[in-house]
Amino acid sequence: MIEVERLTKYYGRLPAIQDVNFRVESGEIVGFLGPNGAGKTTTMRILTCFSPASSGEARILGMDVRNDSLKIRRQVGYLPENVPLYSWMRVTPYLEFVARSKGIPRSKRTEEIQRVSDAVGLNGVRNRIIHALSKGYRQRVGLAQALIGDPPILILDEPTIGLDPRQIREIRELIKGFARNRTVILSSHILPEVSQVCDRVIIINKGSIVAEDSPSNLARRHGKASRCRVVIKGPEQEVKALLKGMSEITAVETTGIAAEGEVRLMVESEPDVNACPAISRAVVAKGWDLLELAPIHVSLEDVFIDLVTEESTEDRSADSSSAKEQST
Template sequence: MIEVERLNKVFGSTPVIQDVAFTVEAGEILGFLGPNGAGKTTTMRILAGYLPATSGTARIAGYDVHEDSLAVRHRIGYLPENPPLYLDMTVEGFLYFVARLKGVAAGSLAEKVTSAIKRCNLTEKRKVLIRKLSKGYRQRVSIAQAIVHDPPAIILDEPTIGLDPRQIIEVRNLIKSLAGEHTIILSTHILPEVSMTCDRVAIISSGKVVATNTPENLRAQLESTSGYEMEVEGNPRKAQSMLENLRGVSSVEISPNGTQSGERAFIRIIPVPGAEPGHELAATLIDAGLGLYEMRRTRPTLEDVFLELTTTESAVTGEKQAMEE
């Protein structure tokens, strides 16, 4: 449904996105995840036909977003980063205007507008001027604006920004209910949003897509780095070599580094994938005469995946730059 190939955008001499590529199957929700300034909005704008790409192609429903811009615009709903609202119009008036603009036939105008209003829970506000609405309601009106003409593809740039927790849940449910009939791509920098709403995630960092996968697989990918964390009293150096020699332990990390006895320290263990050295670890520590205060499994969250993917990327480029200098 949405195919993006080697998309590049250069502003002046700064590349904003580089070789971005992904596909979204019909009926799927793709989360476009990245820190602020990673190029999410730029990618969304290119997909919506608002900005032309410097090179590369993007196709929606088989039409090139630049060559067949009008054909694409008929088939997309787009929520820009800033809600595009006319403050002097009522909610209903605005949605009628957008529906007409998007080419909805006069016969089905009322039906489509009513259904969008219902879907976005705006029924009681439909005669209210947009100027008088709170930020959360305005955001809902902008989402209604993106779905009012029932487009096959929906592009949402940060759909839950500025909403309170209850509204966020409502919007997420709304987005989920749209999947199936609609293909959705949504950008966000909020991780739980992706694991809760999206079928697949593309992680973008400094303008490059660093991973595309399902949220579950991304988490599983880092499962190997799950480990143990222990808080001990005493000098953990005594136990270090014993711990390292245990079967199933791949690395041992102690912090703070030079610990005096009588102070508490943290030991982090990364096990060999598949190994469960939990009880040997505890036994070893106690044999070494250390006081064990806390021991827990650390499981990677999507945050860790995200941080690892986005920070390794910058560390690598940082090294490159250092080498070049």
């Protein structure tokens, strides 16, 4: 569906992305994750045929972005970051302009505009000037223009940036709704959004891909440790000694303030080990009360921060080693 091979783009001498490879299969929802300036927008701009790549190939539906640009543009709906709209236009004339640009025949235009307005919930504001719309509605107009012409591929750059939590949820539901039987790439730096909407996540940092997997796999594989929270009614010293002595557990820490006679602990173990069953058995065997036992899921956020910071520390060590080489 979408194939990207060794894609590189330079701005002047600065590489925005370097040797980026990935594939998106038909019907997938892929999240593009990365800090600001990582190259998300650049990659999307290449895929939408706005900006050509310096080298490498990008194919959409088997067509090359360089050679079949106009054909690809018919198949791709794009929502750029910050939703640039003609703010002096009214919603309906704006959508008419988009339909005309996308070559929707005159006889089907009204119908098509009605369809997308229904899909994103614009019917109440069709006669308003875009300038006067709230940010949430502007976003909807942006989504509507991307949906005109029923493109099989949607590329959405930061579709929920700058919205309030309620609007974020609404837009997210909309995206989920029309992602059925479409291929969607969306970029974001809001992690819950990506983990809730996307089948697969591509984490990009400093112009290259650092990880690529489903959100849950990523969390499992890249988490540094799996942790659980334990509250036990029993003598503190003995409890700690017992848990520390268990083979599954690597670290035990007291957290927070426990009630009288209770011990509140954070227990860490190896990333792929779940220590909860062993803890419960051991505590019950001792005759203490197990008040709380909850595994703490590593969030995508932790993975993301880890991956992004790991990279930069590596860079720093690489820099310092090269500096040493120069000095010798």
